[in-house]
Amino acid sequence: MALVNEHFLKMPGNYLFADVAKRVGAFKAAHKRADIISLGTGDVTQPLAPAVVAALHKAAEEMGTPEGFHGYGPEQGYLFLREAIIKHDYLPRGIHFTANEVFINDGAKSDTGNIQELIRWDNSVGVTDPIYPVYLDSNSMIGRSGVKDESGHWSNVFYFPCTAENHFIPQIPDKRVDVVYLCYPNNPTGTVLSREELKKWVNYAIKNDALIFFDAAYEAYIQDPDIPHSIYEIRGARKCAIEFRSYSKTAGFTGVRCGYTIVPEEVTAATLDGNRIPLNPLWLRRQSTKFNGTSYLSQRAAEAIYTPEGQIQTKEGIAYYMYNAENMLRRFRRLGFEVYGGENAPYVWMKTPNAADSWTFFNELLSRTRVVCTPGVGFGPSGEGYVRFTAFGSHEKTDEAIDRIERWFK
Numbered sequence: 193m194a195l196v197n198e199h200f201l202k203m204p205g206n207y208l209f210a211d212v213a214k215r216v217g218a219f220k221a222a223h224k225r226a227d228i229i230s231l232g233t234g235d236v237t238q239p240l241a242p243a244v245v246a247a248l249h250k251a252a253e254e255m256g257t258p259e260g261f262h263g264y265g266p267e268q269g270y271l272f273l274r275e276a277i278i279k280h281d282y283l284p285r286g287i288h289f290t291a292n293e294v295f296i297n298d299g300a301k302s303d304t305g306n307i308q309e310l311i312r313w314d315n316s317v318g319v320t321d322p323i324y325p326v327y328l329d330s331n332s333m334i335g336r337s338g339v340k341d342e343s344g345h346w347s348n349v350f351y352f353p354c355t356a357e358n359h360f361i362p363q364i365p366d367k368r369v370d371v372v373y374l375c376y377p378n379n380p381t382g383t384v385l386s387r388e389e390l391k392k393w394v395n396y397a398i399k400n401d402a403l404i405f406f407d408a409a410y411e412a413y414i415q416d417p418d419i420p421h422s423i424y425e426i427r428g429a430r431k432c433a434i435e436f437r438s439y440s441k442t443a444g445f446t447g448v449r450c451g452y453t454i455v456p457e458e459v460t461a462a463t464l465d466g467n468r469i470p471l472n473p474l475w476l477r478r479q480s481t482k483f484n485g486t487s488y489l490s491q492r493a494a495e496a497i498y499t500p501e502g503q504i505q506t507k508e509g510i511a512y513y514m515y516n517a518e519n520m521l522r523r524f525r526r527l528g529f530e531v532y533g534g535e536n537a538p539y540v541w542m543k544t545p546n547a548a549d550s551w552t553f554f555n556e557l558l559s560r561t562r563v564v565c566t567p568g569v570g571f572g573p574s575g576e577g578y579v580r581f582t583a584f585g586s587h588e589k590t591d592e593a594i595d596r597i598e599r600w601f602k
Contacts (some may be wrong), residue, residue: 199335208325208570209233215554216354216564231581232564234379234539236444238586240493240513241505242444247496251489262488268478269296270453273491276498277385283436287424293456293472296486296494298449300409305330306482307405307434307453309472311371311461318350318369322380322571322578324407327373344573353574354381356543360532361385364392368400374423374495375407377414378572380580381541382517382533384419390426393450397432403461404429409438409451412510414536430456434471441538441584443497443506450490490562513538514585516590523594527601537584541568545601553579561596 206214212232220226240248250422254260268274274294282289297303305326313336328346331337338347345351350369352362360383362374374393376385397404409420423429429475438451445451455475460468469548496502517534524531530543542565544553550567557563557579568578585593 197333198540199333203329203332204340207329211570212554212564212566216558217549219558226562228558228562228564229585229589229596231590231593232316232566233436234441234582234584235446236441236584237589238444238509240444240448241497241502243496243499243502243505243510244448247492248489251492253487265485265488265491267483267485268292268476269294269325269486270488270491273495274452276495278574280354280498280503281294282422282424285422285425287422287477289386289454289456293454294453295453296491297451297453297476297483298486298490299440300407300436300451300453301326301370301374303374303451304405304407304452305435307436307475307477308334308336308371309478310471314349315370316348316368316522318365318372319572320374320378321351321573322568323373324379324573325374325571326348327461328572339460342524344569344576349574354378354383356530356532361389364396369402371403371405373399373407375403375409377410377419377537378533378539379407379410379537379541380566380568380575381578382537382580383541384414384416385494385583387420387426388420390420390423394423394429394432398428402432403459404433406433406435406447410413410441410482411437412506413420413514413538414534415514416536419536424454425447427472430458432459432460437498439494443494444509445490447492448490448493450486450494512587513583514588516585519587519590520583520594523598527598540581540583542579542581544577547577550576550579557597560600561593563593563596566575 200572226494271291273296274291277294278289308331311336317331340346350365354360354362362383404442406423414421423433423435435454439445456474457472459471517538519530520540521534534540537599550569554565554567557565565579565581568575
């Protein structure tokens with residue numbers, strides 16, 4: 193008989209955002225004329241940049257000719273995009289990579305979920321709390337996380353709480369952890385790590401022979417020039433860190449699907465007998481086996497982001513969303529809410545008023561204002577008592593949502 197992978201049975205019934213969508217769907221069914229504004233799921237709303245659209249048209253026209261048609265591409269990605277990434281995202285920061293260290297993907301979610309395949313099932317895992325759910329869910333699917341207790345903690349996971357009390361700065365553990373997930377700028381809190389704090393984690397990883405999986409999907413939103421955009425700005429990170437980036441929020445590619453992962457040739461993990469194994473060729477082997485590569489059209493679209501006009505247009509799109517974040521921060525604070533993030537990231541993290549739990553506030557907000565947020569507890573135990581708002585709506589919808597919340601609380 194076929195036996196199910198019982199580790200799936202230990203997980204919550206729904207992925208967080210599927211649960212949010214289910215509740216919103218039920219509310220819509222009961223209130224068919226309700227005008228609902230979503231500031232919950234982090235999906236972009238503004239059109240693709242003109243330079244990207246032009247590149248898509250050109251690539252599609254190429255694909256319609258015998259000489260321009262592209263079938264299966266290289267699993268690692270086309271060289272034209274990998275070289276553009278190195279030239280524009282890393283060389284200006286004094287970081288040098290070869291094209292062999294860049295892997296194009298169909299969005300950071302895929303690679304942040306799949307990267308755990310490179311390590312043994314019995315490695316210990318540490319995460320900031322709250323955290324993007326994919327990191328823990330993907331480890332849970334193979335049993336690495338253990339079992340989940342009533343408080344929401346997985347038994348085999350080390351949690352590094354990030355709350356207002358510690359200024360959302362994860363504390364270095366006093367014991368060895370094999371693999372650490374870091375996401376900065378952070379989803380969901382919208383907070384950042386200083387260069388000094390990030391250096392502590394790199395030093396910890398080197399000292400303890402640990403790996404850091406660093407999700408930098410929102411680095412393009414950093415406004416503070418002193419905040420590092422890449423973990424490789426820290427000396428020694430090439431030996432211990434793998435970095436993930438995405439064009440989904442940077443350039444509105446949530447429907448186009450493209451991102452990339454950096455796996456330095458220096459980063460290694462050990463066998464039980466102590467041999468050091470480079471992870472770069474293992475990741476290439478994994479991708480070549482399980483991934484047919486990102487589409488040619490998507491990669492040409494991503495390449496257009498790095499053209500002079502593409503860079504200008506992309507920055508304009510980021511500024512559009514950051515205006516929403518600033519608007520939410522300013523007006524929520526004026527209402528007396530305790531809010532964080534929103535200055536170097538497109539997320540605003542709000543402490544629920546009157547110590548309401550996250551789902552209670554979510555339901556009240558939806559019922560009273562027809563505005564959707566994301567319950568903080570869905571991101572981990574330390575997210576209880578918080579909710580997340582995204583800045584990815586239009587200016588008009590974001591203003592209207594805040595107006596409704598203001599009328600409710602006044």
